[in-house]
């Protein structure tokens with residue numbers, strides 16, 4: 513298979529065995545515990561989200577066993593995965609515990625990836641099937657001076673780790689905390705890709721009394737959390753100061769593309785914020801990367817329109833821009849296939865996962881995307897972003 517046709521999953525999680533054993537040692541969420549199933553057998557359960565029923569949800573080897581990850585990839589025709597620890601990462605630990613565990617888990621992840629099979633594809637540099645996003649000890653109370661060396665050590669000694677996964681809380685004050693300046697500088701300098709991912713959700717007070725399970729927190733709370741976090745990063749001028757920073761947004765950027773012109777207008781009417789930024793808000797949309805975990809072709813097409821048009825906005829002339837030919841194709845270059853494995857499992861073990869099939873079909877059906885654009889979103893864009901070619 514040509515390199516340009518490889519399928520690369522950039523949104524796929526793991527709880528490495530060392531992390532799973534930390535979760536097993538805990539009595540409060542996040543935790544894994546065992547109980548007797550109605551069948552009489554023992555089953556493992558996971559509790560991670562706020563307000564998750566205390567019985568949690570089933571969890572098994574698909575969360576920690578590398579063979580299970582590879583089997584899942586084979587079943588769905590995924591050639592390469594860029595694997596990240598799932599939420600809530602190290603957020604529940606003290607800084608010193610987080611620092612130790614981050615080092616250990618990054619070493620574990622490097623070995624998980626470096627000993628993975630080589631893909632059967634003609635390539636000058638043989639590619640492994642697994643690469644990773646590492647962890648930083650970015651937890652409440654983390655001293656900002658400690659962060660740059662954590663970033664540079666990660667980049668220098670973990671060749672299969674090509675990015676970091678970050679939650680939205682930073683060192684406790686969000687990602688627009690001025691104390692995080694050295695962190696952004698180090699991330700921009702090393703070129704590690706920042707995968708911004710939600711955990712806490714926002715809007716929970718609006719979910720009402722009806723039992724809707726996890727639907728509202730996952731479908732709305734998660735993406736709104738990402739939207740808020742990245743908007744704060746933009747408003748703080750981080751992307752102006754660190755133009756080389758590469759940030760990948762989970763769940764196609766949540767509501768950010770949809771709200772980008774409204775954001776631009778609100779900024780334009782607020783002289784204090786406007787004077788802080790070098791560009792029209794929509795310009796920043798075109799500086800970011802978006803996973804294609806949106807489950808629908810119309811949504812993917814819309815994100816690529818918004819991203820493709822973004823480059824044409826600037827402070828001097830932020831007025832409405834009519835669509836021009838090629839901008840949907842241009843926008844697709846910043847979008848990358850993902851599955852969210854092992855979350856959203858199918859009810860029947862033998863089936864292909866609906867979450868995967870839907871995301872692949874959505875990419876294949878975006879109107880106006882050429883075959884080359886679709887190949888890019890399925891894998892080619894990831895090969896470039898993660899310096900795999």
Ligand code: 5CU
Pocket residue numbers: 525560561598599726730852855856
């Ligand atoms: O189902 C869920 O709770 C989740 C989660 O916690 N994290 C994630 O990435 N996807 C789904």
